[in-house]
Amino acid sequence: MVRASDVVLLPIDDLPTRWYNVRADLPEPLPPPKDPEEGPSRVKALPDMLLGECLRQEASTERWVPIPEEILDLYAHALRPRPLVRARRLEAALKTPAKLYYKTEFLSPTGSHKVNTALAQAWYAKAAGFERLATETGAGQWGTALAYAASLVGLRTTIYWVRAVHDWKVERRAFMRLYGAEVHASPSPATKVGRELLAEDAHHPGSLGIAVSEGLEDALADDKAVYCLGSVLNHVLLHQTIVGLETKRQFESIGVTPDVLVSSLGGGSNFGGFVLPFLPDTFRGRPLRCVAAQSEAAPNLRGEYRYDFADHAGLTPLLKMYTLGHTARMHPIKGDGLRYHAAAPVLSLLRHLGYIDAVAYPADEKHVFARAREFVRTEGFLPAPESAYSVACAIDEALACRESGEAKTIAFNVSGHGFMDMAGYAEVLGL
Numbered sequence: 186m187v188r189a190s191d192v193v194l195l196p197i198d199d200l201p202t203r204w205y206n207v208r209a210d211l212p213e214p215l216p217p218p219k220d221p222e223e224g225p226s227r228v229k230a231l232p233d234m235l236l237g238e239c240l241r242q243e244a245s246t247e248r249w250v251p252i253p254e255e256i257l258d259l260y261a262h263a264l265r266p267r268p269l270v271r272a273r274r275l276e277a278a279l280k281t282p283a284k285l286y287y288k289t290e291f292l293s294p295t296g297s298h299k300v301n302t303a304l305a306q307a308w309y310a311k312a313a314g315f316e317r318l319a320t321e322t323g324a325g326q327w328g329t330a331l332a333y334a335a336s337l338v339g340l341r342t343t344i345y346w347v348r349a350v351h352d353w354k355v356e357r358r359a360f361m362r363l364y365g366a367e368v369h370a371s372p373s374p375a376t377k378v379g380r381e382l383l384a385e386d387a388h389h390p391g392s393l394g395i396a397v398s399e400g401l402e403d404a405l406a407d408d409k410a411v412y413c414l415g416s417v418l419n420h421v422l423l424h425q426t427i428v429g430l431e432t433k434r435q436f437e438s439i440g441v442t443p444d445v446l447v448s449s450l451g452g453g454s455n456f457g458g459f460v461l462p463f464l465p466d467t468f469r470g471r472p473l474r475c476v477a478a479q480s481e482a483a484p485n486l487r488g489e490y491r492y493d494f495a496d497h498a499g500l501t502p503l504l505k506m507y508t509l510g511h512t513a514r515m516h517p518i519k520g521d522g523l524r525y526h527a528a529a530p531v532l533s534l535l536r537h538l539g540y541i542d543a544v545a546y547p548a549d550e551k552h553v554f555a556r557a558r559e560f561v562r563t564e565g566f567l568p569a570p571e572s573a574y575s576v577a578c579a580i581d582e583a584l585a586c587r588e589s590g591e592a593k594t595i596a597f598n599v600s601g602h603g604f605m606d607m608a609g610y611a612e613v614l615g616l
């Protein structure tokens with residue numbers, strides 16, 4: 186018999202109508218963006234780089250930011266709220282006393298959580314009179330989400346896609362073009378930054394930091410275009426809190442409080458969106474273990490906590506973050522959405538203050554894909570490679586509970602589906 190509390194649905198009337206801004210509750214103020222000692226002021230150039238409304242949200246310390254009606258309609262259209270599911274078959278297979286719940290962000294039109302900020306940014310851009318959006322993408326999930334959102338509100342999109350991924354994700358590339366997007370492998374000959382890097386290495390695999398530089402350079406050169414970023418910045422994490430807010434309400438509706446929250450972290454919007462709405466209780470003393478799942482190819486939360494650029498070329502202001510260095514070369518992985526040199530400033534501060542734990546899995550990805558296979562065989566859904574890190578970490582936490590005999594409640598976000606990533610699964614698992 187299906188237990189009513191195993192699939193926790195929220196009625197559409199309970200879709201949260203405000204995003205949560207953790208800056209109102211941070212135990213310490215967030216260090217502000219700043220300029221490097223040399224060169225033009227990047228801080229003063231921010232209004233040219235970001236949408237006005239996003240910039241306002243970037244600096245906001247208001248606890249609740251109302252979601253405009255039109256964006257709520259777009260969220261409903263993208264089938265929000267999304268279910269929270271008890272993974273009973275996985276629990277049984279693991280023989281763990283832990284209770285496992287997963288949030289189904291993979292039920293998104295383009296396949297990931299990225300749609301939550303894409304819809305907001307595209308709608309704000311349209312309202313501000315722009316005609317085109319320029320952006321970077323790593324896994325391809327953000328690029329697809331923005332192309333989708335732009336197509337819904339009637340804008341064009343140009344996407345700079347990390348070459349190492351662009352070259353193998355042939356179907357996702359076609360998917361972006363189906364939405365009308367112009368797609369470049371990054372580094373590309375379309376920008377100065379790209380041309381310089383290609384001159385050094387014609388087969389440069391690219392990185393998210395490089396693709397950010399290209400998207401910015403493109404948008405800055407065209408009055409009708411605006412740059413949109415898919416992670417790292419405060420306003421992106423803010424939009425993603427819709428995921429954690431729904432999850433919190435879903436747990437409240439069944440009278441359960443999670444002990445452990447797990448999600449994968451590249452730049453941090455996925456992890457932040459899931460975890461941040463739970464933190465006010467933790468700031469007031471309620472214990473909560475928050476674990477970020479990363480790759481050893483880019484373990485940015487193990488880097489240095491210092492000011493660094495968000496992009497390769499140093500076009501952005503300096504942000505205080507855990508970073509591996511903005512020009513670090515990181516080995517390509519199948520979960521390439523996690524291959525970014527730094528973690529969001531908000532999450533970096535929380536890590537610095539001891540609220541966030543992190544694990545980094547081996548770059549050959551055998552462990553994470555094998556764990557994802559256990560999830561596929563018991564729960565039936567196929568996680569994106571990046572989400573496989575979240576699944577692996579949740580399973581490892583559940584196995585630790587088996588050792589200790591603790592019946593903890595572990596919640597994890599399956600941030601995307603892997604229907605367009607089968608070549609990655611096949612290669613790593615030898616299918």
Ligand SMILES: Cc1ncc(COP(=O)(O)O)c(C=O)c1O
Nearest residue numbers: 326451452453454455522600601
């Ligand atoms: C499916 C999926 N999950 C998680 C992430 C990581 O998101 P973030 O960079 O915001 O941490 C990505 C990034 O591309 C992704 O595509």
